[in-house]
Amino acid sequence: MRASPSIAPHGPDQDTYLVLDDFGRTGRAWRETDEGATDRETLILNLLSGEYKNPVRIVTFNTAEGWSRDVTVDVADEVRRRLVECGEISESILAFLVATNRG
Template sequence: MPRSPSIVPRVDHDTYLVLNDFGRLGRAWCEADEEGTDRESLLRRLLEDQYSHPVRIVAFNTAEGWSRDVTVDIADELRRRFAEYDDVPSSVQEFLETAVRR
């Protein structure tokens, strides 16, 4: 019996995805192109206010066979980078407040 092709991306780096709260519309994982799923791109997009209400961030690496919730790790990294930015988006401030409660 022929095997179907894998739907798992063949990426050699850790992949980060954001669960965003869209209010009445509910929560959904935000779409991202393959090139924009690394840690630095995620941090940049958060600080550029590209997510309205991020509530959870997960990372995975299919080549290494792991996945985990990295919400608190990303929140800590954002706090360390605050000094580099004059204005921190309100979406990031709200994200940090909720990440603390985890």
């Protein structure tokens, strides 16, 4: 029996991160992402650079290990830690950080 190709965009030992972006009147969509840009570090750098219009949820999954989870708050916490390194942040990221604030 022939094996099906992997749906994971990279190696089986790497987690994949996707962003649900809110485009206002046109609705929400999982952002299309280059297969080499679905790792956590690239996601955080893209958030800090204003790549997303209005991120509302971030999920990660690993098909090889068979799990997925919502990591929105965890990623927001990491972005907060890195704000010191950034000059300016976009209004959308500021809104994202306010919406995910646990305190």
